[in-house]
Amino acid sequence: MAAGRLLVRGGPLWAGPGAYWPQGAVAAEDGWITYAGPEDDAPPLEGAQVIEAGGGLIMPGLINAHCHGAMTLFRGLADDLPLDVWLNQHMFPAEARWVDEEMTRLCSLLAAAEMLLSGTTTVGDAYFCMQGAARAYEAAGMRAVLMQGLIDFPAPGAPEPAENIQVCRDFVEAWQGKSPLITPGVFAHSVYTCSPQTLEAAAELCNELSCPWHTHLAETSEEVGQTAELYQASPVAHLEELGLLARLDAAVHCVWLGPGEAELLARRGVAAVLCPESNAKLASGVADVTGLLAAGCAVGLGTDGPASNNDLNLLGEVSLRSRLAKLISGDPAALPAEAALDLALAGSAQALGLVGVVGRLQPGYACDLIVLDLDLPHLTPLYNPASHLVYAASGREVRQVVVQGRQLVKDREVLSFDVNEVMARVRELATKVRAG
Template identity: 45%
Template structure:
């Protein structure tokens, strides 16, 4: 067999159905796809590779999938900390967005986010923000994979003045990136409290017609549920279900306020949950019942949320928090084991975005989106179980190599497709502007 690249790692964690941990294996890559995953000695005999990369002490894993974020909000990192969600939104974030968010803001903020995510082993992310065409362009230029949300809200912003205009712009974005190798799109109505019935029903029909996902904040806080009962006479979950959005195309974000019948309905419909544990903890929004969801057969993915409420885009750290919090909420040390947390950050995220045939595991025929994590550091030694160390001990500074579609984007920890100095300088300029305005 001919291959362009053969990567030999001490451990290969393919995140396959058996959750195997393969020792002294190699992954062969050609034309941006995985050709084989096999023992290294066998690979040496059977594969003629143009280039061989040796990674002793490394774990090779699928690229991480950040299934929910707002990339450009990195420019608001730390702007309004230690506040409850609605105070944070109404008094700080939304006024700042109204004053500052434009294509330049989104471009520079997205570039900063992409740099951070790539360095942390994230190869694909699912975004929701204004000026999604800018987010898509910056992400594609960096060689990163993304699902770009076609944002919809009822109220006017600098980006659009009505739900109809948001949808029209989203459909234009869908046409532009229909055949792009790295960029997909999803409808992204912000939340039930920010979008009225008619646009939500229209999005349900369009998502079905175009076969694209729907990305929606849902049941994030107790107050959201109380408000919906007051204004609509039903819980947000029931309203979304009644309007036709509940199904396999829906990625429902947060889901901290769930009753048992709602968990069962999620399983029946095939809708996905994206868990954002650190953002939920920081905003005191509540606890997603991850162990219950997984036991019911619901696909649970993992997201960071935006850096304005997290305050980082560190999916390795999110895995650890998800595993620990899942145990605490379930009152069981066996709940959300390490291999389940790794699946949430890889194949489950890919499935929630409709990309599980393409990414999320190291299997023959899939795109070569891979991450090498160096486990030789002091805090990941001695090593008994590489999956456990990835979840409970490793840090993102140990991400050393990253490939997307077989193209290397991080080499020895350094980015190859972005200029860190320019990216950070642009962020600092925005920081000075926003700080002066926010304090004033």
């Protein structure tokens, strides 16, 4: 953890919607923000570590509310397929063969490097063998809500489905309160791969341990058809009929919601996490973001796994999500820039239970911030930083990254671990995956 004082100064500051200063500064004490505003009014420097933004844009770190980080190993292994074929014929067999705790540690480190270098400081990651992932994110210094996967067939680290819930319990108990930046939880894969009994057990465990619970929900029309056949209900109605919807913290995808279901999610306090690039690549459909927001639903953004996206760059999601909202509605005013950007900040923070901690640069919040280079042709000139972030930036402009007051990226170089070594080891592992 970072101790002491930090001052970030020397560039424009976009601290959240409606909070912009052409020359700003952020000060922090022991990892928590004490000042964010015009540089001229910043508190005295004495003894502070200073990060010079060098004219770069200072802004809150992005929050990726849903991914499967360790799937970096399977990036590009199988593409251009529908979800069921991709999942059942390619991903599940590859996972059964290659996923263990060392794989998730190594490949989650690679994911952490990719996310930090594209401005993500907080991640919601759901996968198997999460002990390895937790060690990786802890070593990387990222803030992470890590959810152990739960599914009704043999899975890596849980060969007996009956023991899956115990694996979740073991993971949550091992990491709860262990590391200040890591929150453990449970991820039920979906209503079509988890029986009502499994979902009930997940909800019960999360109640008992007071930990987050997420699931994929209403991702494809096939899922809607399957759930109708099995339970004579839509995916959302199925959870509601089981009495579990109110316990769920976040529903990932929400592409195929029935009439009134956005309102129901809002009433039950379930956040929707949208993953537009993955939904587009798998041709699953487009979630109705403006409908969800109008219904009062909290809406966050995620990249989903790097095998269905194929990257972990959250600004790409913001850009696509904004453009899709306009395209689908026929209204260019739909989801304007600051609102789109805020899905990856306040919306994702809500989905991960981190409201008031991350997503803004203001006193009392954690000092999780990024500095983006603006001295680039595609970001010149600058009238409106939110516009650049949503419509022009690529995510590769990130120069500095700070999490809880600790600098993790300096001049585009990850400080907390050796990225070259991680890439070399993942390439080695990929050679074995390729050989089959």
